[in-house]
Amino acid sequence: MRVVSLSYVASNVTDPEAWLSRLSLFTGILNRLTRFAAVASFHCIAGNAVLSRGNVTYFFFRLLPGETWLPFRLHRRVKRWGPDVVIVHSLSFPLQVILLRLQFGRNIRILVQDHKERPGHFLRQMLQRMADRCVDAYLFTYTEQAQPWLKNRIIAHPRKVKQLFEGSSAFVPSDRDEARRRTGVGPGVVYLWVGRLVAFKDPVTVVSAFLRFLKGDRKADLYMIFQTTDLLNEIKALLDDHPDAASSIHLVGKVDHDELVHWYNSADFFILGSHDEGTNISLCEAMSCGCIPIVTDIPAFREMTGNGKCGLLFPPGDKERLLKTLVESVRLDLACEKQKTLNQFRSTLSFDAIAERLIKILS
Structure with a gap:
C-alpha cells in the first residue's frame, strides 16, 4: 500500500x-x-524541495498564483508518486478534493482528516456536499465531532465517519x-496547567476551585504554563483576593x-477546564509522561482518557464538582494511576497506536 498525506x-x-x-x-x-x-507527505510552502526523514519522503511544493484553488500541477506530482490512498488535511478544501478525484478517477481512496473545522457558509456547503461524493472516509478525533457535518447533510452517510486522533x-x-x-518545582503534590488563558479553556474555574481546595490546609501547588494572557488579569485578581x-x-x-x-515529569496531575476540544496535544504530552489527567467530561477528553480509565473527569464550568474531584485526587494511589495513564497513552494515543488504527481503517 502507498499512502500520501x-x-x-x-x-x-x-x-x-x-x-x-x-x-x-503529526510526522x-x-x-x-x-x-x-510506503508513505509520502506533500506540503505547500514558499519553495520546492524533497527530503527524506526515516522512511517517509516529504515533498515541498511552491504554488503559483491561482494554484491554491486549482492545484493541477500539485495533483500531477502526487499522481506520479502512485498512491493508493490520499489523506487530505482539513475539510476546508472541497474544490481541491473534487479536482483531486477528477484527476485520479476511482483508482485511489480519498480520506479527509478533520482539524476542528466548522461547516462553511451556504456556497461553501454546496461545494462540501459535492466533495462528499468524492470522499471515501472522514477522520475525526471523536465521532460526535462529525454531527454538524451530518446534520447539515454535508457528510451523507455516518458510516463514512471514523475515529482517529490528529497527533x-x-x-x-x-x-x-x-x-x-x-x-x-518544590516538594509535595503538584498540579500542572498547560494551555492558553482563554474562555473556552476556562482557567478561572480551575483557579477558583484550586483556591478553595487549598483552604483545607493541603500541601499542593498549581503551576500554570500559558501562551496567551487573555484572562490573566482575572486570575491575578482572584489571587489578590486570596493572598494566603x-x-x-x-x-x-x-x-x-x-x-x-x-x-x-515534575507534575503528579495535569488539569484543564476546557468546554470544547479536538485532540488536545498538551493532554497527550502530559499523559505520555504519566501525568494523571484531571480534565472536563467532554467528548474529546472522554475519548483520550478511555472514558475515565485513567484520571478523573468533572463537568465543564462546575467549580463544586472540580473541588470534589481535587479532594478525591489526594486519595488516589499515584503510582497506580500513573501506570494506568501510561497504559492508556500507549494503547490509544501513541504514534504506534494511531498508525495501527489508521491501517485498520484503510483495511
Missing part, C-alpha cells in the same frame, strides 16, 4: 526543516505508518526528582516546547 495549506515558510519542526506531533504518525505502507507526543517519562531540579493561598499558585507563563517534558 496531502496538505493544501499554503505557507510563506521557505525552510522545509523549519516547516517539519512545526509538524512533529511521528507517518513514521510509524511506514511499518505497514501524539514523543515525550517519555523520566526521573521526577531530576525533572523537579530542572524546573525548580496564592503563594501555591504559580503563573509560569511561556515555556519553550522542548522544556515542557521536564514540567510534565
Whole structure:
C-alpha cells in the first residue's frame, strides 16, 4: 500500500526543516505508518524541495498564483508518486478534493482528516456536499465531532465517519526528582496547567476551585504554563483576593516546547477546564509522561482518557464538582494511576497506536 498525506495549506515558510519542526506531533504518525505502507507527505510552502526523514519522503511544493484553488500541477506530482490512498488535511478544501478525484478517477481512496473545522457558509456547503461524493472516509478525533457535518447533510452517510486522533507526543517519562531540579518545582503534590488563558479553556474555574481546595490546609501547588494572557488579569485578581493561598499558585507563563517534558515529569496531575476540544496535544504530552489527567467530561477528553480509565473527569464550568474531584485526587494511589495513564497513552494515543488504527481503517 502507498499512502500520501496531502496538505493544501499554503505557507510563506521557505525552510522545509523549519516547516517539519512545526509538524512533529503529526510526522511521528507517518513514521510509524511506514511499518505497514510506503508513505509520502506533500506540503505547500514558499519553495520546492524533497527530503527524506526515516522512511517517509516529504515533498515541498511552491504554488503559483491561482494554484491554491486549482492545484493541477500539485495533483500531477502526487499522481506520479502512485498512491493508493490520499489523506487530505482539513475539510476546508472541497474544490481541491473534487479536482483531486477528477484527476485520479476511482483508482485511489480519498480520506479527509478533520482539524476542528466548522461547516462553511451556504456556497461553501454546496461545494462540501459535492466533495462528499468524492470522499471515501472522514477522520475525526471523536465521532460526535462529525454531527454538524451530518446534520447539515454535508457528510451523507455516518458510516463514512471514523475515529482517529490528529497527533501524539514523543515525550517519555523520566526521573521526577531530576525533572523537579530542572524546573525548580518544590516538594509535595503538584498540579500542572498547560494551555492558553482563554474562555473556552476556562482557567478561572480551575483557579477558583484550586483556591478553595487549598483552604483545607493541603500541601499542593498549581503551576500554570500559558501562551496567551487573555484572562490573566482575572486570575491575578482572584489571587489578590486570596493572598494566603496564592503563594501555591504559580503563573509560569511561556515555556519553550522542548522544556515542557521536564514540567510534565515534575507534575503528579495535569488539569484543564476546557468546554470544547479536538485532540488536545498538551493532554497527550502530559499523559505520555504519566501525568494523571484531571480534565472536563467532554467528548474529546472522554475519548483520550478511555472514558475515565485513567484520571478523573468533572463537568465543564462546575467549580463544586472540580473541588470534589481535587479532594478525591489526594486519595488516589499515584503510582497506580500513573501506570494506568501510561497504559492508556500507549494503547490509544501513541504514534504506534494511531498508525495501527489508521491501517485498520484503510483495511
